[in-house]
Amino acid sequence: MRRPELIRTIAELRARLAPHRRAGSIIGLTPTMGALHAGHGRLIEQARRDCDIVVVSIFVNPIQFNQAADYQRYPRDLDADLEFCAARGVDYVFAPPEEEMYPAPLDTCVEVARLTDHLCGPHRPGHFRGVTTVCTKLFMIVQPDKAYFGEKDAQQLAVIQRMVRDLNIPVEIVPVPTVRESDGLALSSRNLLLSPGGRRAAAGIYRALQAAETALAAGTREAAAVQKAALEVLAAHPEIRVEYLQVVDAVEMQPVPVVEGPVRVAVAAWVDDTRLIDNILWRP
Amino acid sequence: MRRPELIRTIAELRARLAPHRRAGSIIGLTPTMGALHAGHGRLIEQARRDCDIVVVSIFVNPIQFNQAADYQRYPRDLDADLEFCAARGVDYVFAPPEEEMYPAPLDTCVEVARLTDHLCGPHRPGHFRGVTTVCTKLFMIVQPDKAYFGEKDAQQLAVIQRMVRDLNIPVEIVPVPTVRESDGLALSSRNLLLSPGGRRAAAGIYRALQAAETALAAGTREAAAVQKAALEVLAAHPEIRVEYLQVVDAVEMQPVPVVEGPVRVAVAAWVDDTRLIDNILWRP
Numbered sequence: 132m133r134r135p136e137l138i139r140t141i142a143e144l145r146a147r148l149a150p151h152r153r154a155g156s157i158i159g160l161t162p163t164m165g166a167l168h169a170g171h172g173r174l175i176e177q178a179r180r181d182c183d184i185v186v187v188s189i190f191v192n193p194i195q196f197n198q199a200a201d202y203q204r205y206p207r208d209l210d211a212d213l214e215f216c217a218a219r220g221v222d223y224v225f226a227p228p229e230e231e232m233y234p235a236p237l238d239t240c241v242e243v244a245r246l247t248d249h250l251c252g253p254h255r256p257g258h259f260r261g262v263t264t265v266c267t268k269l270f271m272i273v274q275p276d277k278a279y280f281g282e283k284d285a286q287q288l289a290v291i292q293r294m295v296r297d298l299n300i301p302v303e304i305v306p307v308p309t310v311r312e313s314d315g316l317a318l319s320s321r322n323l324l325l326s327p328g329g330r331r332a333a334a335g336i337y338r339a340l341q342a343a344e345t346a347l348a349a350g351t352r353e354a355a356a357v358q359k360a361a362l363e364v365l366a367a368h369p370e371i372r373v374e375y376l377q378v379v380d381a382v383e384m385q386p387v388p389v390v391e392g393p394v395r396v397a398v399a400a401w402v403d404d405t406r407l408i409d410n411i412l413w414r415p
Numbered sequence: 416m417r418r419p420e421l422i423r424t425i426a427e428l429r430a431r432l433a434p435h436r437r438a439g440s441i442i443g444l445t446p447t448m449g450a451l452h453a454g455h456g457r458l459i460e461q462a463r464r465d466c467d468i469v470v471v472s473i474f475v476n477p478i479q480f481n482q483a484a485d486y487q488r489y490p491r492d493l494d495a496d497l498e499f500c501a502a503r504g505v506d507y508v509f510a511p512p513e514e515e516m517y518p519a520p521l522d523t524c525v526e527v528a529r530l531t532d533h534l535c536g537p538h539r540p541g542h543f544r545g546v547t548t549v550c551t552k553l554f555m556i557v558q559p560d561k562a563y564f565g566e567k568d569a570q571q572l573a574v575i576q577r578m579v580r581d582l583n584i585p586v587e588i589v590p591v592p593t594v595r596e597s598d599g600l601a602l603s604s605r606n607l608l609l610s611p612g613g614r615r616a617a618a619g620i621y622r623a624l625q626a627a628e629t630a631l632a633a634g635t636r637e638a639a640a641v642q643k644a645a646l647e648v649l650a651a652h653p654e655i656r657v658e659y660l661q662v663v664d665a666v667e668m669q670p671v672p673v674v675e676g677p678v679r680v681a682v683a684a685w686v687d688d689t690r691l692i693d694n695i696l697w698r699p
Contacts, residue, residue, distance in 0.1 A: 239581035271583040297523035299555040
């Protein structure tokens with residue numbers, strides 16, 4: 132088990148990757164904010180299967196946090212992350228300091244409209260602009276052939292796919308399924324922040340999505356009825372405060388009144404002081 | 416004199432360029448809207464000197480026109496442009512139809528703030544967003560090592576340089592000096608739209624900038640006094656309607672009250688129904 136090479140600067144990463152690119156190697160990027168868990172593990176393992184060279188970026192991106200407190204307490208553990216990457220055969224870990232990514236106040240942003248109008252968009256002003264801007268920077272720095280994003284963050288995935296299409300960025304976006312704990316809770320670095328009681332209650336989020344799935348499988352097509360089935364499950368958990376629970380079409384992320392094509396049932400909820408999101412994909 | 420290869424689709428251009436890139440060739444891009452003149456010629460000649468492969472893109476980009484009439488009457492002459500490129504040893508002319516660049520409504524934009532707050536920015540809402548978005552697309556399609564932009568459009572040049580810096584786009588932006596007619600008028604495709612009388616009067620624009628330069632060279636440091644010297648020249652031409660005339664710092668494009676570092680004196684003016692811009696760079 133060889134530790135991956137830890138790289139701190141853009142110039143050094145470009146210098147390391149250039150010979151691989153000249154040799155025609157397929158380069159895969161898994162962008163992360165660290166605090167790696169089995170969900171990231173699945174992204175990395177997929178990249179390892181598909182690509183000759185695997186780069187994992189670890190950067191807690193300040194411009195995508197709409198709340199300073201959330202940024203401050205976001206979990207960080209680079210040593211554990213390096214071990215995690217070593218165990219999965221990662222070639223390069225790119226963990227730049229903030230001043231390497233933002234050496235001067237940023238005047239430029241990349242923004243995706245419409246797909247960000249619902250779900251997390253209105254609740255986290257500036258969040259997706261921060262995500263699309265930093266992902267563009269990472270794509271320009273690494274110039275990967277493929278980049279891996281989790282379906283747990285389904286709106287982020289749709290937004291990145293749209294950005295890549297609209298701007299002709301030469302990268303293939305590979306979606307990777309959500310990994311769950313045995314009780315159904317979607318893996319997230321933020322789960323580390325939950326109290327024991329909050330952690331137990333949080334499993335209710337996925338049970339609510341399963342109730343929506345059951346309703347859809349039983350033939351329910353009114354989005355309001357699907358949402359009601361899920362919200363009834365959440366109502367049984369006073370520890371869970373729902374921010375949104377919505378049925379949206381799976382590509383454009385727009386709310387649909389009636390389910391006619393592929394949809395995501397997406398939820399954001401607060402448990403303790405932590406915001407959790409999850410979703411399921413459903414095809415009629 | 417070999418005609419350059421005319422390419423209409425993104426896929427075909429990428430296929431043509433891939434072997435050059437693998438072979439380590441330096442690729443240069445000159446983005447244009449066609450109606451090529453000696454100003455473009457200087458961009459292309461510089462690219463030809465610096466690069467192994469020269470690509471000229473010709474695309475009248477609808478999303479950077481804030482007035483539909485201006486887009487409609489913008490000069491277009493692809494046959495003449497191909498001859499022009501052939502005479503200068505261009506390898507590929509990329510002239511995509513509109514549906515190739517915008518196959519679906521665009522949800523994504525690239526935007527540069529602050530540097531677009533003055534000069535043309537407030538007078539042409541959405542213009543720079545259209546420019547930065549299409550240039551990002553062209554950079555992603557061509558993946559050039561170097562790209563050539565004229566100093567005549569000084570604010571555009573500064574905005575593109577900032578975008579490339581902020582987003583880490585792996586391209587070197589090469590500024591190329593303005594080319595002028597014998598009476599000083601900066602070359603522009605829009606000069607073709609002037610009446611004979613308007614064309615004669617338009618030379619007053621550069622004479623006004625020269626008056627500003629004379630004032631600066633004589634030691635004037637108050638921007639208001641520099642601007643007054645230039646405006647007095649323009650006042651003698653009733654055919655010229657000034658939109659702005661301003662002294663800005665040469666990097667951030669912010670108005671300065673007193674000249675202490677490198678500045679641009681920049682002007683936009685209407686002659687007949689045509690909007691012309693010009694500028695000079697001055698270093699103390």
